[in-house]
Amino acid sequence: MATLRAHQPRQRDLLDAPVVGRFLRWKHARTTLQAVLLAVAALILYDGFWGPQLAPKNLAGVLPWVHWRGFVVLALLVAGNLFCMACPFMLPRRLAKKLLPADRPWPAWLRSKWLAIGILLIFFWAYEAFDLWASPWLTAWVVLTYFAAAFAIDGIFRGAAFCKYVCPIGQFNFVHSLVSPLEVKVRRPALCGACTTKDCISGRYEPKQESGAPGLAPAGVQPSLLRQPGASGNAPTRRHAGASALPSPSGHSGASRNPELRGRPDTADEKPVSLKPDMDGDGRLSRHAVGSSIQEELTGQDAVREQGSAHHTGARGDAPHVGHSGVSRNLSSPDTEGQTHAAATIASLRAQAPDKPHSAGLRLIQSGCELWLFQERKVGNMDCTFCLDCVQACPYDNVGIQLRAPTAELRRLDAWRSGVGAVVQRTDIAALVIVLVFAAFVNAFGMVPPVYALEEWLAAALGVRSEPVVLGVLFVVGLIALPFALVTLAAWLSRALSGGQESLGETVTRYSFALIPIGFGMWLAHYAFHFLIGALTVVPVAQSFLADFGVPFLGEPRWELAAVVPDAWLVPLELLLLELGMLVSLTVGFRIARQQHGSAAGAARALLPWAALILALFASGAWLMTQPMEMRGVILG
Amino acid sequence: MVTRFALALSVLAALALVACNPRSDDTGGLDVRIVSIAPDPAAVGDATLTLEIRDLEGAPVSGATVEVEGTMTHAGMEPVIVATEETSDGTYVTQDFAFTMGGDWVIIVRAILADGSTAEQRVELRGVQGEMKMDMNSDKAKEGN
Structure with missing residues (x-):
């Protein structure tokens, strides 16, 4: 292991940063951040x-x-x-x-992005049709609906079904x-290969103190290894209580779920966990950790037979093998791969307490990934909420x-990603990308005078005066029909020019990812504009809010506070962001084309129509x- | 479990009920009208707003100190706040007012009446033209409550 570390210097890691890193490692860091935003949401x-109502x-x-x-958008940047x-x-x-x-x-x-795409389309339309930006009351309703839907x-x-399949904000961020x-990522992949417990996906458990379950070893870890020197119950631990036969790279003592080796009690979630199939503690693993439940999920239409099973870890090197009892190992889909590992761990734990099959006395002390992103196989940020x-x-x-x-x-569009699959095979993700890219432009188009002329013309042509109807037509054209036509044309030309062998749909899917930077550049330019010209308006509004409660704060509201940069900077800054987006899109597009066609000339031919779309x-x-x-x-009055 | 779910839904329903009506703003018992805007139609740049303030009986309200604030319906813009000058009984003209961006504006008129009482009223002014003049908006600047 020392050799491993010597040859794999750690990448720059936010968790190593002096203050921020220490904070993010804190067990309650996320809850603290969430509490702050919850308070803000309550104010809203x-x-x-x-x-x-102004x-x-x-x-x-x-x-x-x-x-x-x-x-x-600035945080994403x-x-x-x-x-x-x-x-x-x-x-x-x-x-x-x-x-x-x-x-x-x-x-x-529903295990795809199609539902979220539909919600996004409805939101973008409603934003304009009902002037959400001009109505605090409707805005509050949107926020309340969000809370209710997540709940x-x-x-x-x-x-985390809401995050993964429903939340439109999440899809935008993904x-x-x-x-x-930044990416949440394994530091030393080889170490994961030797890990048998896969806590990152299955969560960490420890026996309840009152259960008295003797020597309950975690899945796949040999009890003898748990009792290795240096892993004693009295050994100090920093924060983890997971069991390990491995030397801890960060100096952890390797304290375990074994009651003899249990870590600090302050790491424990007080919610007890039972392994009875129809009971749970955290509500995620234990209830459906048994094979039958997993099998039930795997029979879904997206449960595809995975090619090869190398990623089913737990049997590498001299590490003990995880017993995947009750779980079909050759059935795995992006969504179920993590569940398979989780089920294996839990099933193995249950197997070690056969005399108490439904009350093994375990409790969850740390959830694993609820979006089923198995770190060892995770690639990139898709579906990652940075929940840590x-x-x-x-x-x-x-x-x-x-x-x-x-x-x-x-x-790495072709790489298999845990919880996602190969994005190049996900037409739903490509559709999400395309909708978000074009929405960046349609959303900004809604703020310039030509859109009003277009609305008037369209209303006259359709013979309607209902603004929601006219906007609905505009959004169907701008976010569905026009993008579909443009990317299909680009893909067709790309194949024709380069002699590409992929289908039209596969070409669209692959190159759609090259459009992300130009779309993001447009979102950045638009939202940065609003932020930069209005960042300080929160000061007088907060003063006014407090004054309503008889709490004067720094005198009269200072309504003259608004912009944080001079007006003259705005357009150059917006153009700069858009140009950066365009250049990065062209670069990404060229890389994609090179991966497909090898030669620079072939790649250039394949890229040409997409470059034209990016430039357009x-x-x-x-x-x-x-x-x-x-x-x-209101345009049509 | 059903009970818990029903309880959760009840809480949400209660929240929805209490939030079902937005707060209406106090009009202050005055009738405020923008009788003219120069230039017409309203456009980005310097502008002069002429207001007429009457009480509920229709009598002009004289001797008031009137402040006009122009703000947009979208958040994030610095409002324009100016004083007015009374040019005739109940008629007030803004000083140094300017529309800083095209779009929908809300004109907030605040008055301190001669008897010391205060009043505030809002008037919507839709479709202030941007820097590029467009014929389609020529009939758009309109007033209303």
Whole structure:
């Protein structure tokens, strides 16, 4: 292991940073961040429902549409999916996991991004049709609906179904975090190969003290190894209580689930966990950890036979093998792979307490990944909420938040990703990407005068005066028909020019990922504009809010506070962001083409139509930014 | 379990009920009208708003100190706050007002009446034109409550 470490210097890792790293390693870091945003959400709800119904004077008008959107895209640019990390909607959802059954599998036919795409389309339309940005009351309703949906869905279904399959904000963040510079990632892959417990996906358990279960060893770990020198019950531990036969790279003592070797009690979640199939503690693993439940999930339509089984770890080197009792090992899908590992661990634990099959006395002390991203097979940021459960769960301190080249994972479109599959085979993810890319431009188009002329013309042509109907037509064309036509044409030309062998659909899917940077550049330019011209407006609005409660803060509201940069900087800055997006898109597109066609000449031919599309999007964005902006609601009166 | 679920739904329903009506703003018992905007139609740049303030009986309200704030319906813009000058009984003209961006504006009129009482009223002004003048908006600048 020393040799391993010597030859694999650690990458730059946010968890190694002096202050931020220490904070993020703290067990309650995420909850703290979530609590802060929950308090902000509570303010938005209160002011939105009961405050002045004028967006610039209301926290529900300012915080979501000026600050939150700006922070989200800036965080994605400089770091990663930080909003999901601090998502306040997950706190009530955690409550739902305790109060409600949360035992149903997410329907197999919904295990894709199509539902989320539909919700995104509806949201983008509703945003314009009902002027959500101008209505604190409607904004508050959107927030409340979000809380209710997260609570209900995750209270009914197991895992993080809401995040993975429903949440439109999450999908926005997942897609754009593909070009972010940070990734939650295994530090030393070889160490995972020797790990048998897979705490990052199955979670970490320890026997309840009162159970008195003697010497319950974790799955796949030889008891003799648990009793190795240096892993004694009195050995100090930093934070992990996972069992290990391996030397801990971070100096962990390897304290285990074994009661004799248990770690510090302050790491424990007080919720007891029973392994009875129809009972649970955390609501995720134990309830359906038995083979029958997993098999039930694997029979879904997306349960595909995986080619090869090398990734079913647990039997590498001299490490003991995880007994996958009750679990079919040759059935695995992106969604079920992690569940398979989780089931294996739990089943193995149960097998070690045959005399107490339904009350083995285990309790969950740290959840594994609830989006079923198995770290050992995880590639990139798709579906990763940066929740850091895997960081907390890994007993070897082997998961970090690592710095990377921002588009690095777009070079690995063919790689099998745990919980996702190969993105190049996911038409739903490609469709999500395309909708988000074009939505960046359609959303900005809604703020310049030509859209009003177009609406008037369309209303006259259709013979309707209903703005929602006219906008509906515009959105169907702008976010579905036009993108479909353009990417299909680009793919057809790309194949024709390069002699590509992939199908039209596969070509669309593959190259759609090259559009992410130009789309992200447009979102950045748009939301950064609102943020930069209005960042300080939160000061007078907060002053006004407090004054309503008779709490004067720094005198009269200072309404003159607004922009944080001079107006003259805005258009050049927006153009710079869009240009960067275009250049990165062209670079990514060329890399994709090179991977497919080998030669530079062949790649250039394949890229040509896509480059034309990227340049057309850039030209559209540049034109939009140089239009006089008009923030209008009702157009057709 | 059903009970818990019903309880959770009840809490949400209760929240929904209490939040079912947005707060309406106090109009202050005055009738405020924007009788003219120069230039017409309203466009980005310097502008002069002429207001007429009457009480509920229709009598002009004179001798008031009137402040006009222009803000957009979208958050994130610095509002324009100016004083007015009374040019005739109940008629007030803004000083140094400017529309800083095209789009939908809300004109907030705050008055301190001669008797010391205060009043505030909002008037929507839709479709202020951006820097690029467009014929389609020529009939769009309109007033209303």
